[in-house]
Amino acid sequence: MSEDRNGGPYRARRRRFMDAIGAGASALIPSAPPAFRSGDVEFIYRQDNDFYYLTGFEEPESLALLSPGHPDGEFVMFVRPRDKDRETWTGRRAGVEGAMLEYGADKAYTFDELEKILPRYLERSERFHYPIGRNEAIDARVMKLVQWSSAMRPRTGAGPYAIFDPREILHEARVRKEPDELELMRRAIAISNQAHQRAMRTARGGMHEWQIEAEVDYAFRSQGAAGPSYPSIIASGPNAAILHHIQNRRQMRAGELLLIDAGCEYAFYASDVTRTFPIGARFTALQKELYEIVLAAQLKAIEQVRPGARFDDPHDAALRVLVEGMRTLGLINGETDEIIANGSYRRYYMHRTSHWLGMDVHDVGLYRLGGESRRLEPSMVLTVEPGIYIDADNDEAPEAMRGVGIRIEDDVLVTSEGCEVMTAAIPKQVAEIEALTAA
Numbered sequence: 001m002s003e004d005r006n007g008g009p010y011r012a013r014r015r016r017f018m019d020a021i022g023a024g025a026s027a028l029i030p031s032a033p034p035a036f037r038s039g040d041v042e043f044i045y046r047q048d049n050d051f052y053y054l055t056g057f058e059e060p061e062s063l064a065l066l067s068p069g070h071p072d073g074e075f076v077m078f079v080r081p082r083d084k085d086r087e088t089w090t091g092r093r094a095g096v097e098g099a100m101l102e103y104g105a106d107k108a109y110t111f112d113e114l115e116k117i118l119p120r121y122l123e124r125s126e127r128f129h130y131p132i133g134r135n136e137a138i139d140a141r142v143m144k145l146v147q148w149s150s151a152m153r154p155r156t157g158a159g160p161y162a163i164f165d166p167r168e169i170l171h172e173a174r175v176r177k178e179p180d181e182l183e184l185m186r187r188a189i190a191i192s193n194q195a196h197q198r199a200m201r202t203a204r205g206g207m208h209e210w211q212i213e214a215e216v217d218y219a220f221r222s223q224g225a226a227g228p229s230y231p232s233i234i235a236s237g238p239n240a241a242i243l244h245h246i247q248n249r250r251q252m253r254a255g256e257l258l259l260i261d262a263g264c265e266y267a268f269y270a271s272d273v274t275r276t277f278p279i280g281a282r283f284t285a286l287q288k289e290l291y292e293i294v295l296a297a298q299l300k301a302i303e304q305v306r307p308g309a310r311f312d313d314p315h316d317a318a319l320r321v322l323v324e325g326m327r328t329l330g331l332i333n334g335e336t337d338e339i340i341a342n343g344s345y346r347r348y349y350m351h352r353t354s355h356w357l358g359m360d361v362h363d364v365g366l367y368r369l370g371g372e373s374r375r376l377e378p379s380m381v382l383t384v385e386p387g388i389y390i391d392a393d394n395d396e397a398p399e400a401m402r403g404v405g406i407r408i409e410d411d412v413l414v415t416s417e418g419c420e421v422m423t424a425a426i427p428k429q430v431a432e433i434e435a436l437t438a439a
């Protein structure tokens with residue numbers, strides 16, 4: 001474990017980051033602040049992704065200082081000190097020695113030594129990189145020190161004259177996945193596959209949505225995932241037309257559709273998968289007609305994913321198939337181009353088709369460059385997730401279709417030849433699904 005952090009991906013990432021900020025610059029990356037659920041009960045601590053990406057360090061109240069070429073050390077960590085009494089209550093701390101021996105810091109100090117040490121680095125830095133707003137308690141301390149150093153600049157001719165946001169560089173790095181990152185994402189996806197198949201096999205009329213959520217959670221946790229990487233959407237019948245339905249309290253009926261948008265987080269990497277299936281039954285003719293339209297749209301979108309394609313290409317392709325389907329179903333009248341141009345399809349398809357996926361579910365990285373949709377490159381991972389949603393109260397839709405929501409979502413890796421559907425093993429063809437739901 002310790003060798004991984006010393007020699008593993010983190011050291012190489014720090015090197016690339018330091019090369020990007022250049023000599024005469026330093027960067028300070030804070031850990032995530034703790035979050036409170038209610039009263040004095042904290043949420044389970046979840047490290048900040050940028051901080052973890054560079055350090056592999058999971059403890060709160062820590063900072064990473066990167067200063068290329070600095071004679072006192074290029075990689076400095078500020079961490080919680082060892083404290084036998086506190087560790088009895090809250091667990092082992094790496095401490096200053098651990099930060100150096102296990103995490104590869106050239107120098108390490110305790111968290112409260114920031115005021116003493118940071119000025120030595122600021123006075124040698126013309127440019128200071130710091131993500132303002134990520135951790136407000138640390139912001140206040142850091143800004144005071146930066147103001148000080150900047151105030152000295154007229155006399156000393158040294159010290160920072162500008163603060164930059166390191167996320168520009170870090171997030172551009174994170175949008176391209178390294179082989180070890182892809183390996184963790186594949187593991188997350190394999191676990192999510194088990195969860196979705198378990199849900200398809202288990203869901204029956206009379207059960208409540210929360211029972212299926214529990215089955216999904218069980219599949220995640222029992223295979224070593226941290227848990228869901230976002231609140232699981234277990235949306236039966238008309239709830240499937242509510243995009244972020246996470247209450248999961250409704251009693252399900254046999255034969256209704258169940259939309260499950262759930263993916264686990266494994267070792268800091270997310271998966272994001274949606275499947276829609278009939279509860280304990282085969283698809284009805286109408287459900288199947290709607291489902292096949294969404295599936296055709298999704299397959300058409302996935303066909304567009306290749307190096308050089310625009311990020312928007314899968315969306316545009318999916319939208320065209322969906323709108324043609326909406327016309328066939330009698331949901332919308334008019335010409336396809338006109339419907340796309342005037343946006344009237346949004347009544348039934350109101351979200352975009354893709355987002356980046358990685359350490360964050362809606363992962364970091366720009367979608368547009370120079371005012372244009374960004375071009376895809378090998379090692380980028382995006383979701384492809386078209387859907388059709390017909391609100392139960394929509395009295396313009398044919399009655400039999402009201403209260404139906406269908407979405408199909410896969411995680412897709414851009415490869416040098418085209419793409420790889422990382423979630424391909426999770427059933428989505430009608431016959432594959434029915435083999436699990438109607439068995």
Ligand SMILES: [Mn+2]
Nearest residue numbers: 272383385409
């Ligand atoms: Mn998604």
